[in-house]
Amino acid sequence: MQVQQPKYTGLVADLLPNIRIMQAIGHFIFRYITGPILIRKLYSSVTLVLFLFQFVCILINLGANTDEVSELTANTITALFFTHCITKFIYVALNAEGVYRTMGIWNQSNTHPLFAESDARYHSIALSKMRRLLFLVTLTTCMIAVFWTTLTFFGDSTKLWKDKVANETIVVDIPRLMIKSWYPWNSMSGTFYYISLAFQLYYILFSMLQANLSDVLFCSWVLFCCEQLQHLKGIMRPLMELSATLDTYRPNSAALFRSISAGSKSELILNDEMENEKNSNYDMNISAIYSTKADWGAQYRAPTTLQNFNGMNGSNPNGLTKKQELMVRSAIKYWVERHKHVVRLVSAIGDTYGLALLLHMLTSTIMLTLLAYQATKIDGITVFALGVIGYLLYALAQIFLFCIFGNRLIEESSSVMEAAYSCHWYDGSEEAKTFVQIVCQQCQKAMTISGAKFFTVSLDLFASVLGACVTYFMVLVQLK
Amino acid sequence: MEEIETFKNFSHDLHQSLRNFKHFLSNFVTNLKSFLLKSNHVHSMFIAYNEFFKCEKILQLLGCTFLPTYLEIDLSLRKFHYKIACIGLLTNAIHGHISFVISGNALLRGDKNYVFMFLENLSVTGIFMTVLVKAFLLLFKHKNHLQIIIERIEQYFPKSGTDQVVFKTDKYLKLIKTFYFVLVVHYSEVLLQFCLIPFLHKFWGWYFSNDVQWEPILSLIYPFDQQQPIIYCMIYLLNFWLLMVLAFISSATDLLFASMTNVLSMEFDNLAQIISGIDWDDDDNHEEAEEKAIEKLKILINVHNDLCDIAQNLNNIFSPLLLINMVASICSLCIFAFLAASKVSNFFLIKYSAAFVGVFLQIYIHCYFGEQLTNSSNGVADGVYNSAWYKASPKFRKMAMMIMKRAQREQKIRAWKFANVNLNFFYWIVTTAHSYYSFLSGVYTH
Numbered sequence A: 001m002q003v004q005q006p007k008y009t010g011l012v013a014d015l016l017p018n019i020r021i022m023q024a025i026g027h028f029i030f031r032y033i034t035g036p037i038l039i040r041k042l043y044s045s046v047t048l049v050l051f052l053f054q055f056v057c058i059l060i061n062l063g064a065n066t067d068e069v070s071e072l073t074a075n076t077i078t079a080l081f082f083t084h085c086i087t088k089f090i091y092v093a094l095n096a097e098g099v100y101r102t103m104g105i106w107n108q109s110n111t112h113p114l115f116a117e118s119d120a121r122y123h124s125i126a127l128s129k130m131r132r133l134l135f136l137v138t139l140t141t142c143m144i145a146v147f148w149t150t151l152t153f154f155g156d157s158t159k160l161w162k163d164k165v166a167n168e169t170i171v172v173d174i175p176r177l178m179i180k181s182w183y184p185w186n187s188m189s190g191t192f193y194y195i196s197l198a199f200q201l202y203y204i205l206f207s208m209l210q211a212n213l214s215d216v217l218f219c220s221w222v223l224f225c226c227e228q229l230q231h232l233k234g235i236m237r238p239l240m241e242l243s244a245t246l247d248t249y250r251p252n253s254a255a256l257f258r259s260i261s262a263g264s265k266s267e268l269i270l271n272d273e274m275e276n277e278k279n280s281n282y283d284m285n286i287s288a289i290y291s292t293k294a295d296w297g298a299q300y301r302a303p304t305t306l307q308n309f310n311g312m313n314g315s316n317p318n319g320l321t322k323k324q325e326l327m328v329r330s331a332i333k334y335w336v337e338r339h340k341h342v343v344r345l346v347s348a349i350g351d352t353y354g355l356a357l358l359l360h361m362l363t364s365t366i367m368l369t370l371l372a373y374q375a376t377k378i379d380g381i382t383v384f385a386l387g388v389i390g391y392l393l394y395a396l397a398q399i400f401l402f403c404i405f406g407n408r409l410i411e412e413s414s415s416v417m418e419a420a421y422s423c424h425w426y427d428g429s430e431e432a433k434t435f436v437q438i439v440c441q442q443c444q445k446a447m448t449i450s451g452a453k454f455f456t457v458s459l460d461l462f463a464s465v466l467g468a469c470v471t472y473f474m475v476l477v478q479l480k
Numbered sequence B: 001m002e003e004i005e006t007f008k009n010f011s012h013d014l015h016q017s018l019r020n021f022k023h024f025l026s027n028f029v030t031n032l033k034s035f036l037l038k039s040n041h042v043h044s045m046f047i048a049y050n051e052f053f054k055c056e057k058i059l060q061l062l063g064c065t066f067l068p069t070y071l072e073i074d075l076s077l078r079k080f081h082y083k084i085a086c087i088g089l090l091t092n093a094i095h096g097h098i099s100f101v102i103s104g105n106a107l108l109r110g111d112k113n114y115v116f117m118f119l120e121n122l123s124v125t126g127i128f129m130t131v132l133v134k135a136f137l138l139l140f141k142h143k144n145h146l147q148i149i150i151e152r153i154e155q156y157f158p159k160s161g162t163d164q165v166v167f168k169t170d171k172y173l174k175l176i177k178t179f180y181f182v183l184v185v186h187y188s189e190v191l192l193q194f195c196l197i198p199f200l201h202k203f204w205g206w207y208f209s210n211d212v213q214w215e216p217i218l219s220l221i222y223p224f225d226q227q228q229p230i231i232y233c234m235i236y237l238l239n240f241w242l243l244m245v246l247a248f249i250s251s252a253t254d255l256l257f258a259s260m261t262n263v264l265s266m267e268f269d270n271l272a273q274i275i276s277g278i279d280w281d282d283d284d285n286h287e288e289a290e291e292k293a294i295e296k297l298k299i300l301i302n303v304h305n306d307l308c309d310i311a312q313n314l315n316n317i318f319s320p321l322l323l324i325n326m327v328a329s330i331c332s333l334c335i336f337a338f339l340a341a342s343k344v345s346n347f348f349l350i351k352y353s354a355a356f357v358g359v360f361l362q363i364y365i366h367c368y369f370g371e372q373l374t375n376s377s378n379g380v381a382d383g384v385y386n387s388a389w390y391k392a393s394p395k396f397r398k399m400a401m402m403i404m405k406r407a408q409r410e411q412k413i414r415a416w417k418f419a420n421v422n423l424n425f426f427y428w429i430v431t432t433a434h435s436y437y438s439f440l441s442g443v444y445t446h
Helices: A010-013 A016-024 A039-066 A068-093 A096-103 A116-152 A191-234 A235-246 A253-257 A322-375 A383-413 A418-424 A428-443 A459-479 B002-037 B049-053 B056-060 B078-109 B112-139 B143-155 B161-166 B169-207 B229-276 B287-339 B344-385 B394-407 B421-442
Strands: A158-164 A168-173
Touching: A010 A016, A010 A096, A010 A116, A010 A191, A016 A068, A016 A116, A016 A168, A016 B056, A039 A068, A039 A191, A068 A096, A068 A191, A068 A322, A068 A383, A096 A322, A096 B112, A116 A191, A116 A428, A116 B002, A191 A322, A191 A383, A191 A418, A191 B394, A235 A418, A235 A428, A235 B078, A235 B161, A322 A383, A322 A428, A322 A459, A322 B421, A383 A459, A418 B287, A418 B394, A428 B394, A459 B421, B002 B161, B049 B169, B056 B229, B078 B112, B078 B229, B078 B421, B112 B143, B112 B229, B143 B229, B169 B229, B169 B344, B229 B344, B287 B344, B287 B394, B287 B421, B344 B421
Parallel strands: none
Antiparallel strands: A158 A168
């Protein structure tokens, strides 16, 4: 029985590795697969039950050790840490429809034969960046799990216990495990110790991967939007050149429509490197492969005769045929439609993932406050100090990850205006000039991702979190 | 009667002498001002582009040149010096880190004697790391980029004497010269203080018959005893050379940034002035005059684009450095203030207050010139508004509107996406450093 591998398009095809790993570690994502769904549902449910069991064990341990303040703080931090993971897990499960909808927005995108090459180029840049991000985050998470496990075997595995009878604090032995947790079996030694160890290792690795990979999904979406905006900025200049042929005499407009053989350098894209002001003569590369979704068809293949000034074509000074004129006007339409598509995608991302970011920030704020308190009790380079610093760096790194991508989106979307200004808009047609004006007006307001309207995801958020953390630390040290 | 006459004469003489005295005083003050600032009264003296980049001379000691006229000098020995200097800075930064960790560990375990060493190590490490990153990035990795930027800026520099008078180029030159003067003088003073204080301290101790040990310049933790003469001499010379290299690199790169930003903001101001001068008389041929004005405007739009692009490139090169610089500066400011006010000894006060002023000046230079660039790029919009747009057709007005819209989006120097480097940022740095200082003095109240 041959199972036809379905062809995925758009964002799903780009993010397929990410989706596959997420499905493998138990997220409730049941589309984009071949084969029986029931087994996968069973696997995800079992994963959910196991994670909830371990989380409840941690909470029971927290409840049982509330007398001693340092134990209480440490257990609360651990509980909050794993709250992230559970929250992300349940959020994706409940909001799977939103995820599918966001993935599906880019299934059908418009194309234009003149700009298809630039589109493909930026698409491949986005793809490689997404793959690299996924690889780095997965690798870092695995390394953190290994580091945590290794750290467990150093130092004393004890806890402080307040003896109510004698009213003093004594040191009690506990099993040498990664997380301090209650179990219904005795895990001090023997077989049950190894079972607990293996279970905790599985729990740590899979929880962290779940939380981080859903963040990576969000960041990949934002990355894709940024690269689309780069593409739009890059085709602004050829667009202006093209529209200038409509009503200004351009001596070499033939070059704009001629298809060049493969091997010539396409200068559709403006480089960001330092180079001097380019002169306006350059050739365009028209891809010979037209997208099937395009409504241009074969009628726009390169015409060879253009410079025809017999006055046959009415008001057009460059002697463009009707079809070429239509092609020029459609280029502007392509630009605007593509921009609106990106805006739709960004708002869908905000709607889907904004609440998850809000919950993340709430949990992180409380955890960072408690970590600031723990940090005041560091008295040397011990296992305790390394643990506190590790938690701190991990929490800040998680926030930094999505803040930096949110910031990049804001910067890219508000710099479209600069790209519009830097092409020779003053030589364009009246249509092009008003187009540039309206684009500039709209792009002054940057596209932002907000955490359910409470805050915008940008580096200002990260800086304020960092500042708050330092302030709490300073206040707590003075109170000590 | 005679008394009245003599009284009148007397008052007349008094008034005369007072007038003479006032005249004498004003002359004296003008002469003193011109002597101190070395300004040229002759305004038609031509200012070469190289005058704005006098920091080249310091950079040449490290084998770097950015201006084409200096390329003939043989720099291979100096490039070797630059490499040795970088290696020295790197090893000292690593040593500073190790020392910081050891003293921090000792401090956390409760030994309060390590407070000052810990704080000094922290600030020293921060400063060395900053300067190392600056030396590596600016003088090695981005050298070609900086050279290209300086060449591009030169294109728009006013090249004739009359142009320079109209655009007031000497005003900008005077500004950058005051900063050069102040920065160079202060850095050499700080260097001198740090290097003479060990001797002064020993002399003080000998004079008052206290037993004072030889102090090192930079108090890092060494595995061997520093009091033996030979070892002390070697470490002293090494630290002296490192501090000198640090002062050179730091001052030269800061002044390079200041010079480039200064010339760029001058060019933005010139552009604004040219645009605001677009005007025509009412009795000229209206269409012709407007055609000419539109052609001029097109050229000026290209110039504006180019200047904005240059400012972007400048920002891209300097912004990561500025973030590290500002973070290290906040640490250093609060630590130096704490050490200077800690009443340990008078020498601490002298040393660390001088170092405090040095760091203060450095961030001020960056923030001042960042603000100047922002204001100048904004001024282009004012220049467009000051032109005769109201006489022109809608075509001209639409172009003017586009230019204004672009110019109102200012060219900013950023500290790597976090904040804009302007005088508001300077205020924030100083207030943050002050809050950390009060925290430190609250924690260590002995």
